[in-house]
Amino acid sequence: MELIKMGISVVFVPTTLILIFFGTVIGVIFGALPGVSASMAVVLGLTFTYGLDPVTAIAFLVAVYCAAITGGGITAILFKIPGTPSSAPTTFDGHPMAASGQPLKALSISLIVSAIGGIAAAVLMLLITPQLSSAALKFGPSELFAISFMGLSVLTALDEGNVIKTLISGLMGLFLATVGMDPIHGFARFTWGSSTLLSGIEMIPVMIGMFAITEVLKETKDRSKIENLKEAKDKKAHDGIVSVKELWNMKGTITRSGLLGTIVGILPGAGATIAAFLSYTTEVKLSKHPERYGHGEPRGIAASETANNAATGGSMVPLLSLGIPGGNAAAIMMSALVMKGVQMGPLLLQRQPEYMGAVFVSMIFTNIAMVFVSFAVAKVFSKILAIPYNVLGTVIILLACIGSYALQNNTGNILLMVIAGIFGYAYSKFGFNNPALILGLVLGGMIESNLRRAIMIEEGNIAAVFSKPITAVLMLVSIVSLLWPVIKPMFKRNRGNATN
Amino acid sequence: MAQELVFNGALLLFFIYCFFYVGSTAPDSIQGELSGAQYPQILIVLLVICIGVNIFKIVKNKKNEESFKISFNLSKFFKNKMTIGSILLIAYSFILDYIGFIFGSLIFFMAYSRLLGQKKIGKLILSAVVCVVLLYIIFDGVLDIMLPRGTGIFRTFALFIESLF
Numbered sequence: 001m002e003l004i005k006m007g008i009s010v011v012f013v014p015t016t017l018i019l020i021f022f023g024t025v026i027g028v029i030f031g032a033l034p035g036v037s038a039s040m041a042v043v044l045g046l047t048f049t050y051g052l053d054p055v056t057a058i059a060f061l062v063a064v065y066c067a068a069i070t071g072g073g074i075t076a077i078l079f080k081i082p083g084t085p086s087s088a089p090t091t092f093d094g095h096p097m098a099a100s101g102q103p104l105k106a107l108s109i110s111l112i113v114s115a116i117g118g119i120a121a122a123v124l125m126l127l128i129t130p131q132l133s134s135a136a137l138k139f140g141p142s143e144l145f146a147i148s149f150m151g152l153s154v155l156t157a158l159d160e161g162n163v164i165k166t167l168i169s170g171l172m173g174l175f176l177a178t179v180g181m182d183p184i185h186g187f188a189r190f191t192w193g194s195s196t197l198l199s200g201i202e203m204i205p206v207m208i209g210m211f212a213i214t215e216v217l218k219e220t221k222d223r224s225k226i227e228n229l230k231e232a233k234d235k236k237a238h239d240g241i242v243s244v245k246e247l248w249n250m251k252g253t254i255t256r257s258g259l260l261g262t263i264v265g266i267l268p269g270a271g272a273t274i275a276a277f278l279s280y281t282t283e284v285k286l287s288k289h290p291e292r293y294g295h296g297e298p299r300g301i302a303a304s305e306t307a308n309n310a311a312t313g314g315s316m317v318p319l320l321s322l323g324i325p326g327g328n329a330a331a332i333m334m335s336a337l338v339m340k341g342v343q344m345g346p347l348l349l350q351r352q353p354e355y356m357g358a359v360f361v362s363m364i365f366t367n368i369a370m371v372f373v374s375f376a377v378a379k380v381f382s383k384i385l386a387i388p389y390n391v392l393g394t395v396i397i398l399l400a401c402i403g404s405y406a407l408q409n410n411t412g413n414i415l416l417m418v419i420a421g422i423f424g425y426a427y428s429k430f431g432f433n434n435p436a437l438i439l440g441l442v443l444g445g446m447i448e449s450n451l452r453r454a455i456m457i458e459e460g461n462i463a464a465v466f467s468k469p470i471t472a473v474l475m476l477v478s479i480v481s482l483l484w485p486v487i488k489p490m491f492k493r494n495r496g497n498a499t500n
Numbered sequence: 501m502a503q504e505l506v507f508n509g510a511l512l513l514f515f516i517y518c519f520f521y522v523g524s525t526a527p528d529s530i531q532g533e534l535s536g537a538q539y540p541q542i543l544i545v546l547l548v549i550c551i552g553v554n555i556f557k558i559v560k561n562k563k564n565e566e567s568f569k570i571s572f573n574l575s576k577f578f579k580n581k582m583t584i585g586s587i588l589l590i591a592y593s594f595i596l597d598y599i600g601f602i603f604g605s606l607i608f609f610m611a612y613s614r615l616l617g618q619k620k621i622g623k624l625i626l627s628a629v630v631c632v633v634l635l636y637i638i639f640d641g642v643l644d645i646m647l648p649r650g651t652g653i654f655r656t657f658a659l660f661i662e663s664l665f
Binding site for chain 2: 051190388389395398399402422460
């Protein structure tokens with residue numbers, strides 16, 4: 001209760017409320033624009049936070065993130081083009097429903113269940129985070145290393161078809177995090193005499209480059225998504241809003257998807273996209289009429305949209321309680337806070353509980369406001385989509401450049417962002433994984449300093465570091481999780497042989 | 501595929517160099533701790549193993565292909581939209597310090613927008629002016645983010661514009 005009061009006192013200030021509302025509007029618009037993912041929306045939103053205090057900044061970024069996830073559903077339903085990857089399952093039933101003359105019903109289901117999922121996840125986040133944070137306070141360097149390593153353990157799950165390349169990407173992220181001053185002894189590493197590299201590789205320009213610039217470069221070379229919009233652009237939404245009774249009939253789907261979405265969101269690395277697909281397939285499997293899915297079944301929209309919004313709340317749990325990001329967007333938010341000098345980790349909530357309160361209240365406010373904002377945006381969206389990509393793409397680049405420059409008023413950061421963007425393009429062209437590299441870069445510092453401190457405390461006895469009960473369990477879970485995509489096909493093969 | 505092999509080979513060579521570089525530039529390690537050089541060296545060893553496995557996989561797949569040659573067409577490379585886009589981005593990041601945000605962005609906007617398919621000069625100029633001015637007002641005027649002013653006449657112009665807010 002104290003946390004909520006604190007959050008209200010932070011958020012319900014006119015300027016903060018206006019900022020959160022603004023964040024909701026740009027989040028919905030960015031999320032709905034094909035080619036602008038939720039992570040990219042948060043990256044672009046970063047630029048607006050440089051002049052803000054850290055608590056207001058996180059409240060604003062949370063608003064952008066939640067609204068972007070919801071915004072993705074608008075184009076998924078109206079134009080069969082998911083604005084964000086997490087809205088892809090929404091197209092399966094949302095678009096057929098809209099095409100059959102019920103676009104407003106499909107939209108209203110999507111927006112209302114999104115709000116329900118987001119609010120429920122925010123409440124769960126409020127309940128779980130302080131407990132997890134208190135438990136983590138008892139942790140020493142070895143346990144903190146194991147937790148950070150757990151954040152990396154999902155690397156192989158990011159792209160199961162390319163385990164080696166994803167591992168290389170993650171390891172490269174960890175390597176890049178070692179550039180700059182040594183965290184224990186303070187000598188220069190991999191700086192080649194450059195004073196710029198002494199402070200390490202700036203995470204934000206690298207992220208902006210790899211998320212925004214890489215995507216624009218891909219679109220520059222191969223315009224795939226935007227061209228298809230013309231055919232659907234003139235559709236008008238007309239129909240009734242979903243009734244309370246109809247929503248009540250979907251209570252099982254909403255509850256299951258909300259819980260599943262939150263849990264998936266909590267798992268580091270597994271974000272809104274996995275949550276949406278998992279919930280959708282779960283509902284199809286549980287349904288008595290699976291044949292209705294894919295042809296305009298309202299429960300299909302409810303499953304996907306509840307889960308992807310619930311994942312936003314879930315992803316904030318490891319970020320606020322342990323200082324490890326639950327996904328790309330959370331990693332960007334974490335970098336924004338670190339940049340402002342906030343010490344992430346279990347102590348954050350003990351020393352500055354206002355962060356938790358502000359995130360919670362901002363999420364509740366955003367989830368309510370975005371329903372109205374999204375309806376308004378959906379009505380004018382055919383006009384917004386009429387913005388040609390030659391303008392939109394270039395504006396995205398300029399926003400990205402301003403975001404990188406404003407960090408330290410230094411054009412060197414723009415160059416770093418451009419290099420990261422070009423490298424990210426080549427990297428993804430050859431099948432490597434940009435989010436895995438970012439995850440490694442974000443977690444690298446924590447992993448290194450905690451591992452080295454743990455070994456120092458045990459005077460070089462590595463076995464003693466890893467034999468501590470919590471560390472051992474966490475490491476075991478992490479290793480199984482890391483190797484699972486490699487082991488799984490072997491299990492399947494053995495089972496297949498046994499059956500034959 | 502050949503390009504992929506070259507990319508992986510370059511990564512492999514770079515990391516092998518980094519392994520020895522950090523070893524030669526870091527101070528001697530103290531007994532009973534993981535030194536600042538040993539930690540990145542462990543990462544590099546893992547990276548080299550993984551890249552080696554990846555190269556092996558690429559070469560193994562190559563055996564099934566009839567021909568394997570590394571071809572590089574310079575004119576095709578420079579006509580590639582991705583290459584032109586990258587050059588524009590790099591050039592933009594360099595000229596900002598000299599001609600400032602307003603002029604640099606106007607030129608960049610028109611060039612990149614042209615690359616993305618806008619052919620009408622009138623629309624190019626109009627969209628560039630509207631977008632750059634809007635962004636300038638939002639970030640420099642409203643949010644107080646000091647954008648690059650450039651040098652000489654460009655700096656004088658930027659200071660004049662700033663004095664209007």
